[in-house]
Amino acid sequence: MAVYTDITDQELEGFLADYDLGAPLAFKGIAEGVENSNFLLETEKGRYILTVYERRARPEDLPYFLNLLGWLADRGYPSARPVPDQAGRTLKTLRGKPAAIVGFMPGLSVRKPSPAHCREAGEGLAWLHLAGEGYEGRRANDLGQPHWAPLFSKHRQAAEDLKPGLAATIDKDLAEMALAWPRSLPSGTIHADYFPDNVFFRTDGKFAATIDFYFACDDAYAYDVAVTLNAWCFEADGSFNVTAAQGLIAGYERRRPLSPAERDALPMLARGAAMRFFLTRLADWNATPAGALVRPKDPLEYERKLAVHREGLSLFGGRA
Amino acid sequence: MAVYTDITDQELEGFLADYDLGAPLAFKGIAEGVENSNFLLETEKGRYILTVYERRARPEDLPYFLNLLGWLADRGYPSARPVPDQAGRTLKTLRGKPAAIVGFMPGLSVRKPSPAHCREAGEGLAWLHLAGEGYEGRRANDLGQPHWAPLFSKHRQAAEDLKPGLAATIDKDLAEMALAWPRSLPSGTIHADYFPDNVFFRTDGKFAATIDFYFACDDAYAYDVAVTLNAWCFEADGSFNVTAAQGLIAGYERRRPLSPAERDALPMLARGAAMRFFLTRLADWNATPAGALVRPKDPLEYERKLAVHREGLSLFGGRA
Numbered sequence: 276m277a278v279y280t281d282i283t284d285q286e287l288e289g290f291l292a293d294y295d296l297g298a299p300l301a302f303k304g305i306a307e308g309v310e311n312s313n314f315l316l317e318t319e320k321g322r323y324i325l326t327v328y329e330r331r332a333r334p335e336d337l338p339y340f341l342n343l344l345g346w347l348a349d350r351g352y353p354s355a356r357p358v359p360d361q362a363g364r365t366l367k368t369l370r371g372k373p374a375a376i377v378g379f380m381p382g383l384s385v386r387k388p389s390p391a392h393c394r395e396a397g398e399g400l401a402w403l404h405l406a407g408e409g410y411e412g413r414r415a416n417d418l419g420q421p422h423w424a425p426l427f428s429k430h431r432q433a434a435e436d437l438k439p440g441l442a443a444t445i446d447k448d449l450a451e452m453a454l455a456w457p458r459s460l461p462s463g464t465i466h467a468d469y470f471p472d473n474v475f476f477r478t479d480g481k482f483a484a485t486i487d488f489y490f491a492c493d494d495a496y497a498y499d500v501a502v503t504l505n506a507w508c509f510e511a512d513g514s515f516n517v518t519a520a521q522g523l524i525a526g527y528e529r530r531r532p533l534s535p536a537e538r539d540a541l542p543m544l545a546r547g548a549a550m551r552f553f554l555t556r557l558a559d560w561n562a563t564p565a566g567a568l569v570r571p572k573d574p575l576e577y578e579r580k581l582a583v584h585r586e587g588l589s590l591f592g593g594r595a
Numbered sequence: 596m597a598v599y600t601d602i603t604d605q606e607l608e609g610f611l612a613d614y615d616l617g618a619p620l621a622f623k624g625i626a627e628g629v630e631n632s633n634f635l636l637e638t639e640k641g642r643y644i645l646t647v648y649e650r651r652a653r654p655e656d657l658p659y660f661l662n663l664l665g666w667l668a669d670r671g672y673p674s675a676r677p678v679p680d681q682a683g684r685t686l687k688t689l690r691g692k693p694a695a696i697v698g699f700m701p702g703l704s705v706r707k708p709s710p711a712h713c714r715e716a717g718e719g720l721a722w723l724h725l726a727g728e729g730y731e732g733r734r735a736n737d738l739g740q741p742h743w744a745p746l747f748s749k750h751r752q753a754a755e756d757l758k759p760g761l762a763a764t765i766d767k768d769l770a771e772m773a774l775a776w777p778r779s780l781p782s783g784t785i786h787a788d789y790f791p792d793n794v795f796f797r798t799d800g801k802f803a804a805t806i807d808f809y810f811a812c813d814d815a816y817a818y819d820v821a822v823t824l825n826a827w828c829f830e831a832d833g834s835f836n837v838t839a840a841q842g843l844i845a846g847y848e849r850r851r852p853l854s855p856a857e858r859d860a861l862p863m864l865a866r867g868a869a870m871r872f873f874l875t876r877l878a879d880w881n882a883t884p885a886g887a888l889v890r891p892k893d894p895l896e897y898e899r900k901l902a903v904h905r906e907g908l909s910l911f912g913g914r915a
């Protein structure tokens with residue numbers, strides 16, 4: 276929720292001169308996306324989002340993300356289409372930083388998803404997995420299971436400071452996951468950050484669009500389902516809403532049925548997905564100076580989800 | 596440039612239930628306005644700005660501001676019109692804070708105004724002064740000349756810390772202004788914060804709209820011109836651009852000629868206007884803890900403008 280880069284009217288005019296979008300009519304920084312600066316841009320041709328890529332986005336990854344957006348839009352998936360400049364380029368430079376213009380997607384995200392929202396979101400995720408098939412871009416999941424133990428080794432003390440005894444618990448989790456992690460599930464292009472703020476709904480509650488593909492990568496489809504279960508199906512009190520989870524999976528299976536192996540793997544995948552977000556939040560927490568006005572997200576939210584999964588999820592009639 | 600209050604989809608739905616605006620289609624926090632939280636709201640009926648009033652806005656002042664916006668819009672001035680709910684109320688409550696919906700104004704603000712922009716902005720300001728005539732709302736300027744010495748007395752040490760010797764210089768300025776401050780100029784409703792980020796232009800460079808009336812009050816029209824000269828006519832290197840200033844005044848006089856007394860008063864009014872922004876920036880600076888991620892605006896920018904005005908402005912062929 277921030278705009279890190281300030282764009283002047285003159286910089287905008289110079290930037291738009293490369294495009295065939297007509298003159299700008301309105302331009303406003305918007306509080307959307309945590310990692311990049313986003314602007315609502317209205318021109319004589321329509322409405323767009325201008326994104327300036329900040330610290331976390333690696334420039335060499337940006338063609339992968341923009342080409343994926345183009346691929347998905349070509350296949351009718353409701354995600355923003357990158358807008359090429361007059362020379363056909365979608366990845367540009369603005370104020371010395373990488374930048375791109377994509378189409379504006381209408382819709383609203385929900386803060387507290389109902390089971391009906393979870394069902395719709397699940398279907399939207401399966402649609403994304405199917406629409407992404409055949410995309411030739413490749414990006415390894417640099418926040419996947421092999422990366423967790425090295426990441427944790429840098430932040431063990433921060434975990435211990437948050438909750439005494441936690442470091443040893445996480446060590447044990449990581450060792451168990453390294454042994455039991457499912458490695459031969461159907462894989463392809465996943466979103467990897469399919470949280471409620473990245474999914475838009477129509478007024479009637481139907482799935483409308485997916486945004487913010489800047490963690491997309493190659494990994495197991497069921498891992499994306501597991502990330503989504505964690506993001507959508509926990510109550511504020513930390514309890515897991517099995518009704519919402521079953522709705523999410525039923526919605527997913529309207530488009531792409533899970534195999535028995537994927538179903539069996541879900542509890543471990545959900546535990547791992549909780550570990551991934553616990554670890555990156557822990558790292559962000561640890562990197563933020565005390566007294567800063569902007570507090571990072573609480574790592575303990577995901578530590579609690581991890582604890583729930585450590586006990587074993589029971590999604591499909593008793594298996595865990 | 597901030598969104599202080601986070602509105603959930605459920606809160607938005609409950610809020611909109613009082614209005615006749617149809618269902619929401621898009622809702623985004625925008626980085627516009629320093630003091631309040633602003634959201635771009637698109638519904639089936641059109642596009643709007645939803646403002647949640649934060650810390651600085653005094654709830655008892657809000658009807659004055661909203662009624663002024665309605666008055667100006669009724670007279671054809673391009674400012675946002677407040678949208679009444681089904682019971683005719685424009686001032687509402689959202690998440691326990693005052694809130695209002697106003698119309699969306701297209702247009703772009705400029706960062707480095709050209710003399711042509713200054714001319715257009717000047718005309719827009721005079722139009723505002725004329726359109727406000729007859730508005731019955733009254734609000735004393737609580738940041739006007741009588742308030743500067745008491746405000747400075749709380750922050751003398753901060754001024755001295757910024758620049759040794761500055762406190763005594765400001766004391767002398769304040770004493771001179773108390774004696775020489777013009778008190779019988781034509782007065783009425785002024786904007787009092789007519790900075791480039793509060794003025795929108797069309798693509799062809801013509802004045803389009805004025806926003807952010809939350810400092811509006813009763814004071815001398817020429818004082819509003821002086822605030823505007825300071826905000827629009829200084830170069831980044833601290834020099835005063837007389838060409839831009841003459842353009843601004845010429846534009847103003849297309850709609851409302853200044854009287855000889857107003858012209859004579861402008862140098863002192865501009866000095867006072869520089870004092871007003873120096874003092875509030877000094878107070879904000881002093882109130883911000885060291886190490887905070889959000890830095891307030893630099894008070895020394897206005898200290899330098901004050902120093903320029905201390906030497907005497909020469910806007911009209913040698914008078915100062």
